[in-house]
Amino acid sequence: MSTRPPIERILLLFPLLSALGGCATEYSHYGRFVAENSAGEEREFLISWRTMESLSGEISAVTPVMLRTQCSDRKxxxxxxxxxxxxxxxxxxxxVVWCGAPGQDLSLxxxxxxxxxxxxxxxxxxxGASHIADLGRVxxxxxxCWPAQTIVKTDDGPGNLDYxxxxxxxxxxSVKRAEAGGSEDKPPALSETVCITD
Structure with missing residues (x-):
């Protein structure tokens, strides 16, 4: 029985489904925006997922949607x-939802x-889309919820868990859609410049 978390198993299986899809085309979907984290700091956020579509436009597979926060290890x-x-x-x-975890999150x-x-x-x-495949461009x-703590101690020093x-x-x-492997299949990287502390 696999001990990998559900998200890791889905992401590992997706390339295999894409390879077996024959004429199916894989697309990446991503959007970057600026907002505040729970500590009131202005940060960049990146939301992304992938889909696999047939020539008829039917979506046969999707990955979960992931939201990353600049300067944070929490996804x-x-x-x-x-x-x-x-x-x-x-x-x-x-x-399409996310539930918090005891010890990591607090209610509103x-x-x-x-x-x-x-x-x-x-x-x-x-x-009002309720499935990832139906999500539009906006x-x-x-x-x-709120993070129970934003800074934790690690072997490498303090780590950030804010979101x-x-x-x-x-x-x-706003979300962009790009064919996987194409020139626009480059979700923007979140800059680490503001994360550097003395």
């Missing part, structure tokens, strides 16, 4: 129905999470 993973097998599955029946009102079933984030678009990102600031108003993110 938020949003999944849809059928992806992963954790306690957040109940919420995925109605959309600052309380510790009792289990991994608390809905902490959701993604949709102007048409996404709505809702965040309703985007919770908000009652959705973040609006």
């Amino acid at each position: 938020l993973v949003f999944m849809e129905p059928g992806q992963g097998g954790d306690a957040c599955r109940a919420h995925r029946e109605s959309g 009102d600052g309380k510790a999470l009792g289990d991994a079933t608390t809905l902490c984030g959701a993604i949709t678009d102007e048409n 996404m709505q990102l809702q965040i309703s 985007i600031k919770a908000s009652s108003v959705p973040y609006i993110v």
Whole structure:
């Protein structure tokens, strides 16, 4: 039985599905935007996922949506129905969502999470998409949890676990679609310049 987390198993399987897809084409989807993290610091954020589409335009496979934060090691993973097998599955029946983790996240009102079933984030678009394959070029990102701690001690020094600031108003993110391996298949890198401390 595999001990890899569900997200790693999905991402490892995706290239195999693409290779077996014959005439299928793989696409990357990504968007970079600027907002505040929970500490009130202005940061860049990168949201990304991949799809595999047939010549008819039918999407046969998708990866989860990942949200990265500049200067942070924490990655938020949003999944849809059928992806992963954790306690957040109940919420995925109605959309692309992320659930917080006890000890790592706090609810919107600052309380510790009792289990991994608390809905902490959701993604949709102007048409109310509830599956990753249906997401359009303009996404709505809702965040309703806070990191329990933003700085942790590691063997290499302090590490950052912060992520985007919770908000009652959705973040609006423009997303680009590019064919995998093409000239535009280059999701922007998050600069580390602002992360350097004396």
